[in-house]
Amino acid sequence: MEVDTPLLGHTGAADPAIGSLALDLPNGRRFLQTSPEFAMKRLLAAGSGDIYQLCKAFREEEHSPLHRGEFTLLEWYRVGFDHHQLMDEVTALLGLFWPGRTLERLTIAQLAQQVGAPDPHLSSTQALASYARECGMVLCLATARDRSLLLDFLLTQLVHVGLPVGRAAFIYDFPVEQAAYARVRPQLPPVAERFELVVDGVELANGYHELCDPVAQRARHTQEAALRATRGLAPPLIDERLLAALTAGLPACAGVALGIDRLLMLHEGAASVGEVMAFGAETI
Amino acid sequence: MASYSTNQFKPGLKIMIDGDPFNIVENEMVKPGKGQAFNRVRVRNLLTGRVIERTFKSGDSVEGADILDMEMQYLYSDGDAWHFMNTATFEQLQASAQTVGEAGQWLKGQEMCSVTLFNGEPIAITPPNFVVLRITQTDPGVRGDTATGGTKPATMETGAVVRVPLFIEEGSLLKIDTRTGEYASRAKEE
Numbered sequence: 462m463e464v465d466t467p468l469l470g471h472t473g474a475a476d477p478a479i480g481s482l483a484l485d486l487p488n489g490r491r492f493l494q495t496s497p498e499f500a501m502k503r504l505l506a507a508g509s510g511d512i513y514q515l516c517k518a519f520r521e522e523e524h525s526p527l528h529r530g531e532f533t534l535l536e537w538y539r540v541g542f543d544h545h546q547l548m549d550e551v552t553a554l555l556g557l558f559w560p561g562r563t564l565e566r567l568t569i570a571q572l573a574q575q576v577g578a579p580d581p582h583l584s585s586t587q588a589l590a591s592y593a594r595e596c597g598m599v600l601c602l603a604t605a606r607d608r609s610l611l612l613d614f615l616l617t618q619l620v621h622v623g624l625p626v627g628r629a630a631f632i633y634d635f636p637v638e639q640a641a642y643a644r645v646r647p648q649l650p651p652v653a654e655r656f657e658l659v660v661d662g663v664e665l666a667n668g669y670h671e672l673c674d675p676v677a678q679r680a681r682h683t684q685e686a687a688l689r690a691t692r693g694l695a696p697p698l699i700d701e702r703l704l705a706a707l708t709a710g711l712p713a714c715a716g717v718a719l720g721i722d723r724l725l726m727l728h729e730g731a732a733s734v735g736e737v738m739a740f741g742a743e744t745i
Numbered sequence: 746m747a748s749y750s751t752n753q754f755k756p757g758l759k760i761m762i763d764g765d766p767f768n769i770v771e772n773e774m775v776k777p778g779k780g781q782a783f784n785r786v787r788v789r790n791l792l793t794g795r796v797i798e799r800t801f802k803s804g805d806s807v808e809g810a811d812i813l814d815m816e817m818q819y820l821y822s823d824g825d826a827w828h829f830m831n832t833a834t835f836e837q838l839q840a841s842a843q844t845v846g847e848a849g850q851w852l853k854g855q856e857m858c859s860v861t862l863f864n865g866e867p868i869a870i871t872p873p874n875f876v877v878l879r880i881t882q883t884d885p886g887v888r889g890d891t892a893t894g895g896t897k898p899a900t901m902e903t904g905a906v907v908r909v910p911l912f913i914e915e916g917s918l919l920k921i922d923t924r925t926g927e928y929a930s931r932a933k934e935e
Contacts, residue, residue: 478781522752525774598783598800599762599807610802613780621775621785641779657778667778718778 464512466500468493468519475697476641477688478613480521482530493519496718497536498642499703502671505538505714506706513537515721524742526733527663527723538716544643544654544670547715548631551658551666554719558728564658565630569619572632576623581615581636582650589615609638609688620659629660642681643669658719660727668717675707748806751784759791759810762799766791766810766863774803791861792868813862819852819870827852827870829860840867848872850905851923872923877932878902879918886911896928 473481473492481492494500496518504512518534539547552564570580579588589611590600596618604610616639624630633656637645640653654670672678682699689696722734731737749760754772761767767788776782782803789796791812801807817829817838826839827849840860842849848858848870856876861869883899896908899919907921909928918932 476779478777478779525776528774528776593800596800597798599802599805601805604802604805610781613777614783614800616780617775617777617783639780664778720778 462509462512464501464504464509464514466494466497466504466514466516468517470494470500470700471702472499472698472700475682475685475689475699477685477692477694482519482521495520496534498716498718499700501536501538501716502703502711503706505540506709506711511537511539526735529722529734529738529742532734533721534718535721536716536718538671538714540712540714542670542715544633544656544668544715547668547670547717548633548656548658551631551668551717551719555658555660555724558724559629562629564660565628567630567632568634568652569616569632569636570634572619572623572630573615576619578615578619581612582652586611593618603691607691612636612638620662620664624659624662626661628662629658631656631658633657640672640681641667641669642672642678644672644674644677656717663723663727664720665723665727666717666719668715670715671711671713673707673711673713675704678707679704746811747809749809750806751801751803754784754786754801759812760788761808761810762788765793766812766868768812770796775800776803791863811864815860815862816857817860819854819856819858821854822849822852829858829867829870832857838867840870844868845870848923850903851876851878851921853878853903874922874924875920875929876923877918877920878905880909880913880915883909883913883915886913 469491473483474495479495481495484491484493497514497516501512515533515535517531519531524530548566555564570582573580579592586606586608590605593611593614594600598614634652635655637651637653640655643653643655645651645653656668657664658666686696722737725737726734729737735741749758754769756769756771758769759766760769767790769786770789771787773785774782775785784801784803785798787796787798815831818832820828820830826841827845828837828839830837844867851872856873859871860867878901880899881902884897886897895911897911898906899909899913900906907926907928909919918934920929920932922929
C-alpha cells in the first residue's frame with residue numbers, strides 16, 4: 462500500500478551524524494523529516510501491512526556532488542521479511558534499471574578481509590585507530606578513542622578501496638555499534654542485520670531487519686544521546702510516539718530506503734545528483 | 746595563525762599537517778547516510794612537493810599554514826645562497842640552492858620572482874613565466890634533418906638546456922616558457 466506521512470514532525474533525528482532542519486511555527490518547533498522511518502513504523506504497528514512511499518527528506522548542511530539538503534527517498538517495508546529477502550527485492554527492482562547487472566553480496570567482515578583491513582567486529586579500538594592512521598586519517602586523543610567514529614571511518618574506507626566504480630554490492634551484517642535501528646543477531650561475534658547497497662562507489666540504499674523491541678530501541682536512543690553529548694551536540698528529543706508504537710507491537714519486518722536522485726544519477730551516467738534535478742541548488 | 750574548520754576546506758587553502766605546510770589540491774566530502782561525515786583531501790606538501798591523501802572528521806579544525814607569496818627581485822648567487830630583494834623595502838633574504846631548485850636554471854639576475862615564505866623562511870622560488878636568455882652553445886642546424894623532430898639542444902647563458910628549432914643560431918636571444926621549459930620564440934636584441 463502506498464502511504465503518505467507528514468514531512469514535519471515533533472522530533473529531529475537522534476542519530477549523532479544527522480542534522481535536522483527546524484522550523485519555528487506558531488504552535489511550536491517542528492522538524493523536517495530526515496527520513497520517513499518513524500512515521501512508517503507507526504503505521505506498521507497500527508496494522509498497515511506492507512507499505513511504501515516516495516517522499517522528500519531533508520538534512521542540514523549537506524551539499525556535495527552526492528548530497529542535497531532536500532532529496533527524494535523511496536522507502537518501503539515488508540512484513541515477515543528479513544534483510545536477505547529484502548535484498549532480493551531490491552535486486553529485482555534494480556534489475557529494471559540495469560538488466561543483467563549482478564549485485565554481489567558480502568558481509569562487512571568479508572569486505573574487510575578482501576581489502577586487508579582489521580575485522581570490524583573483533584578488533585580493539587586501538588587496532589582500529591592504527592589502521593585509520595595508516596590510511597591517512599588525522600586523529601586527536603578524543604577521536605582515537607571514539608570506537609563508533611573509527612568504525613564509521615573503516616566503513617567509508619572499505620567502500621572507497623574495496624567497492625570502486627564498476628562494482629555493485631550489498632554489504633551486510635554490520636558491527637553492533639553501527640546497528641542504527643536494525644536488530645542484532647546474538648551470535649559470536651554478534652552482528653547487526655543491516656545492509657547497504659553500494660553501486661560504483663555510491664551508497665544507494667540502506668536497509669534493516671527492523672528492531673521491534675521497545676526496550677532495545679530506547680537503549681539505542683540512550684546510546685545516541687551519549688554519543689551526541691561526547692561530541693558536543695544538542696541532545697536529541699526522544700520520539701515517545703515511536704516507542705509507544707513499538708510497545709503496542711511492531712510486526713517483524715524489514716525496511717529499506719533507496720536514494721532516488723542517486724539512482725537516476727548513476728543510471729544516466731551523471732556526475733552529480735544536481736544534474737538529474739530540474740532545479741539546481743542555485744536556481745531554487 | 747588562524748585555524749580552519751573542515752567546512753572551509755577548498756583547493757588552494759594552506760594548512761599544517763604533522764608540522765609541515767600543505768596546500769589543498771582536492772577536497773571531497775564523504776557523508777554516509779548513517780554515521781560520521783569525513784573530509785577526504787588530497788594535499789601537496791609545500792616543502793617536498795609530494796601529494797598525499799588525508800582524511801579529517803568533518804567539523805574538526807586544522808591550523809592554517811603561515812604561507813606568504815612575495816614578489817622579489819633576484820640579485821645574485823654566491824654559490825651557496827641565492828639572494829633576493831623586496832624592491833619596495835630593499836629588504837633582502839637568502840634562499841638555499843635546494844630551495845631554489847629547478848627555478849635557478851632560468852635566473853641570471855634582475856628577474857622578479859615569486860618567493861614563497863613559510864614562517865618567514867623561503868621554501869620555494871617561482872621564476873617569471875617567461876624569461877629571455879642568450880644561447881651560449883648550439884650546433885649548426887643541418888638542413889633537412891627531421892629525425893630529431895626538427896629540434897636540437899641549445900645551452901643557455903644560465904646553463905639551462907632547451908630544445909630549439911634547427912634554424913636557431915648560437916648567440917641568439919630566446920624567449921623561454923619556464924613552466925614547460927620549452928622554447929617560445931626568438932626575442933629582439935635590446
